[in-house]
Amino acid sequence: MDLRVTEPGQPKSSDSERHWLQRCQAGDAAAFQPLLRPHLAALLALAKRHCRDPHWAEDLVQETLVRAFRNLPSFRGESALRTWLFRILVRLASEPERWRRGKPAESLGDLDVPDHFELRAEHDAIARELQDRLDEAMERLTLRQRTALHLRAVEGFDYEAIGGVLACTAVAARMHVLEARRKVMARLKEHLEP
Amino acid sequence: MSSLRPTCNKTDAVLAHCLDGDLDSDDLLEHGYGFACGETLQAHLRECAVCRSALQRARRLDAALATAAGIDVARHPGQVGAGWAQLTDRWLAPATAASAEPVEPPLELTTAPSTLPLQHRGLLLAAAALAVVGAMFGPWALATRAAATPSSHSVATATATTTPAAEAQATSPIPSPQPLRAATSTMAVPTPSANVATFHVASRPSTAATRTKVATPSWRELGVQVASSHATPTERMAAQQTLLAGCRATAPDSPRAFRALVEALAAAGDHDLKSRHLHAAMLQPLRDGELLRQLGASLGALDAAGQRLGCNELAVVVVAARLGEASTDRALRRLARRHPDAVDAIAAALRCDVRSHGGGRLLLDLWDDVQSRRSAPGDERVAMAWFRQQPPSVFTELAAELPTCRSTERRVRCLLALGASDDAAMAAVLRTHMRSSHHAESHAAALALAHLPVRLLADIASQEELDGEYLLRAALARADVAVARPWIAALDLRAGDRHRLRHGTLADFPEVALWFRDRGLLGD
Incomplete structure (x- = not known):
């Protein structure tokens, strides 16, 4: 009985992505939206791993997109577009002074009236508790460890791809994931028990 | 405080092998795991409770991370007070508009050392030249415009972003699209916080940034996204959250949204641990009172219909069976008394390992019911x-x-x-x-x-x-x-x-x- 998980792969470029990419690189700015839209949720998820404030996370995503658009002509397709986007985001997250300007918007706090569907508290409480602990534990990791674990667990990237994002070897990426996992598991303890 | 948890010196190697694929012997030695091949580690795992428990926790961690990221992203529109369509618009439009800001040295982003082709260098030089032209004529253009129509700062900014750029483009021998507009606008607004004005104003909902119409996906498309094994957990949870919002009783199209949600959940699979956890997490909101009532009503309608169950009806049965709530289980038993063929669908639904408990008892109850009514097969x-x-x-x-x-x-x-x-x-x-x-x-x-x-x-x-x-x-x-x-x-x-x-x-x-x-x- 082989207990290993299915080995995830490198993110692949679809035909439509290649099409939009070519149009973008040929100078068609309108192609940028359909090219990047499928990656926005993933970019936001990674940005939120690096910035707890949702407005900062948004700004990080937006700055990533600005850089991506600006550098798209030099993108050679040697890695997947998503890997490249993550690489930009991680670089920016490591150098916040390059893109953070001003203060994030203040939350409305108690006056905030949500216009979105809210899950029932009794079912959600345990998940929220786990998520809070998880966020806390992830925040204590180094940027590289946090990114590596996120890309592995959430995006299912393989180590080549993680290495591509972090600009390191696949073996080093593996060690980042392993170390990150060990630290987070040690922090979460009973929250992960059956 | 020291941990009382027993330890095993092979745990790291086992986790590396089971979660992260094969490590060759050199890797194992290099990282201090000692020599152990995959078969040895598998055999060790069967015997070692410590490693098994660590592996279980590590897998739970991965699943929790994926689920948390999905929930986090799905909640984001609520946190910042905007819908997904607005957000994508907000992020993408300024990116194309502000792309040629010559403000900072670019990050090294290519997968190989960056050597710009000659034509790009030419473009950059042309852009720089145009930016100088914009800097010279921008304040003049702004002042002229402000004098002509006294209006708000944002209007002035927006005007300045278009007019000189258009002029510059008209005079430029090099075809250079929108990026130049933002470059000149940044130069044209005579404030020290020009970049902030261009960038952050655009990133907030109150701005007059250029908007591009984004097509809103249909309920059906959202359902396909929820069930898709090709989409990331984040994307699937985000799609489900939109569907859930559409299911609210006050939403105008709630029955169709609910049907799309049910069909999507019925189609979702459990091909690995992560997708199983995700599927279970996506079922969770259906335990909410309102949605549970809707599901119960749908089941009741099937019970009363007295007709052969079609695909849509079976989707309701499948989701109800996976949910594992007492009320839905009772409704399923009632349904099975009238429709013995529904038991096959329930059994098939339970094969997807997302119901935490009660699946065995439900099947046994159904067997009792159909047997007592002699509606079951002869043996x-x-x-x-x-x-x-x-x-x-x-x-x-x-x-x-x-x-x-x-x-x-x-x-x-x-x-x-x-x-x-x-x-x-x-x-x-x-x-x-x-x-x-x-x-x-x-x-x-x-x-x-x-x-x-x-x-x-x-x-x-x-x-x-x-x-x-x-x-x-x-x-x-x-x-x-x-x-x-x-x-x-x-x-x-x-x-x-x-x-x-x-x-x-x-x-x-x-x-x-x-x-x-x-x-x-x-x-x-």
Whole structure:
């Protein structure tokens, strides 16, 4: 009985992505939206791993997109577009002074009236508790460890791809994931028990 | 405070192997795991409870991270007070508009050392030249415009972003699209915080940034995204959150959104641990009172309809079966009394391992119900098939029910159902009940044992004393295990009896078992 998980792969470029990419690189700015839209949720998820404030996370995503658009002509397709986007985001997250300007918007706090569907508290409480602990534990990791674990667990990237994002070897990426996992598991303890 | 958790020095190597794929020997040695090949680690894992527990926790961690990221992203629109369409618009439009800001040295982003082609260098030089032109004429243009139409700062900014750029473009021999607009605008606004004005104003909902219409996906498309195994967990959870918002009673199109949600959840799979956790997480909101009522109403409508169940109806049945709520289970039982064919769909739904508990009991209840109404097939074999390929938790429940159940009929069904298991532990339970003083139970246990996989039976045959165990020998003969062939040959059965031996019902089995007690003993 082989207990290993299915080995995830490198993110692949679809035909439509290649099409939009070519149009973008040929100078068609309108192609940028359909090219990047499928990656926005993933970019936001990674940005939120690096910035707890949702407005900062948004700004990080937006700055990533600005850089991506600006550098798209030099993108050679040697890695997947998503890997490249993550690489930009991680670089920016490591150098916040390059893109953070001003203060994030203040939350409305108690006056905030949500216009979105809210899950029932009794079912959600345990998940929220786990998520809070998880966020806390992830925040204590180094940027590289946090990114590596996120890309592995959430995006299912393989180590080549993680290495591509972090600009390191696949073996080093593996060690980042392993170390990150060990630290987070040690922090979460009973929250992960059956 | 020191941890009391026992440790094992191979845990890291086991986690690396099981979660992260193969490590070659050099890697293992290099990272201090010592020498261990994959097979050794697998064997160690089977024996070491510490490593198994660590692996379980690591997998839970991965699943929790994926789920948390999905929930986090799905909640984001609520946190910042904007819908997804607005957000994508907000992020993407300024990116294309502000892309040529010559404000900072670019990050090194290419996968190889960056060497810009000549044409790009030319473009950059042209852009720089145009930016200088913009810087010279921008304030003038702004002042002229402000004098002509006294308006708000943002209007002035927006005007400045278009007019000089258009002029510059018109005079430029190089075709250079929108990026130049933002470049000149940044230069044109004579404030120290020009970049902030361009960038952050654009990133907030109150701005007059250029908007591009984004197509809103239909409920059906969102449903496809929720069920898609190609989408990331984040994307799937985000799509589900939009569907859930559409399901609110006050939403205008709530019945269609709800139907799309149900069909999506019915189509979602559990092909690995992560997707199973994700599927379970996506079912969670249906336990909310309002949605649960909608689901119950849909089930009730099926019950009343009295017609053959179609795909849409079956989707409701599948989701209700996976949910595991007491009210939906009751509704399913009512439905199965009118529609016995729904039990097949329920059994199929439960094979997706997302229901935490109660699956075994539900199937057993359904079996009781249809049997008591004689609406079930004539013998137990079809009902036993409902339990085939069910998750291990179903059989664990059945085994736990055996000692506490007071009804003989139900205990017999429990035992028969255990025959669909693939687990040596369940074989041990059946072996124990084969020695029961209650004949119906011991025969049911023997018949169930005969349905276990041959490898488990071969293990039992090699370990047990077979001489006095005629029920065991009958079970092994029915399963056609190699060790039993001489006994069957010694019985010298006619074709009809051979058929009864291999395919007979529970009612036939006591008589068949007696052949192995009275007529043929170990080939004599």
